[in-house]
Amino acid sequence: MATILVLDEEADSCRLLKRVLQRMGHKVFAFRDDKEASEWAASNVPDLGIVNLRQSHIRELPMFGRLKEINHDLRVMVITGAFSDKFCDGRFADDFLIKPLDIDQVETKVRQLLGLQNDRNQESRGKH
Numbered sequence: 282m283a284t285i286l287v288l289d290e291e292a293d294s295c296r297l298l299k300r301v302l303q304r305m306g307h308k309v310f311a312f313r314d315d316k317e318a319s320e321w322a323a324s325n326v327p328d329l330g331i332v333n334l335r336q337s338h339i340r341e342l343p344m345f346g347r348l349k350e351i352n353h354d355l356r357v358m359v360i361t362g363a364f365s366d367k368f369c370d371g372r373f374a375d376d377f378l379i380k381p382l383d384i385d386q387v388e389t390k391v392r393q394l395l396g397l398q399n400d401r402n403q404e405s406r407g408k409h
Contacts, residue, residue, distance in 0.1 A: 283328035287311040356394040
C-alpha cells in the first residue's frame with residue numbers, strides 16, 4: 282500500500298496511529314521528534330504525512346511543502362486540537378482531523394487522501 286510518516290510528540294498517539302495504519306496495510310514510520318522526521322523524510326519520500334500540529338511542529342510544515350514539490354502525489358493531514366484552515370490550503374496540508382481522534386474517521390480520511398476510497402467501495406460492491 283502506502284508509506285506513511287507520522288509525527289506526534291505523544292508516544293501513545295504514535296503507537297495508536299501506527300497500529301491503525303499498519304492494520305490497513307500501510308508501512309508506517311512514526312516519529313516523536315521533528316528533527317528525526319525531517320531527516321528521514323529527506324531521503325524517504327512518503328505517500329502521506331500525518332502531523333499532530335503543535336507549536337513545535339509548525340516549523341516543520343514547510344518541510345512537507347518541499348516534499349510536495351518533489352512528490353506531487355504526497356498528501357499531508359494535520360491533527361489539531363482546534364480547526365485552523367491556515368494550514369489546510371494544499372500548500373502544506375490537504376486535510377485535517379480534530380482531536381480526540383475517531384479511528385473510523387482516521388481510516389476514512391487516509392483512504393480519501395491516498396485515493397483508495399473508490400477502490401474500497403468497488404471491492405465492497407464486488408463482494409455482494
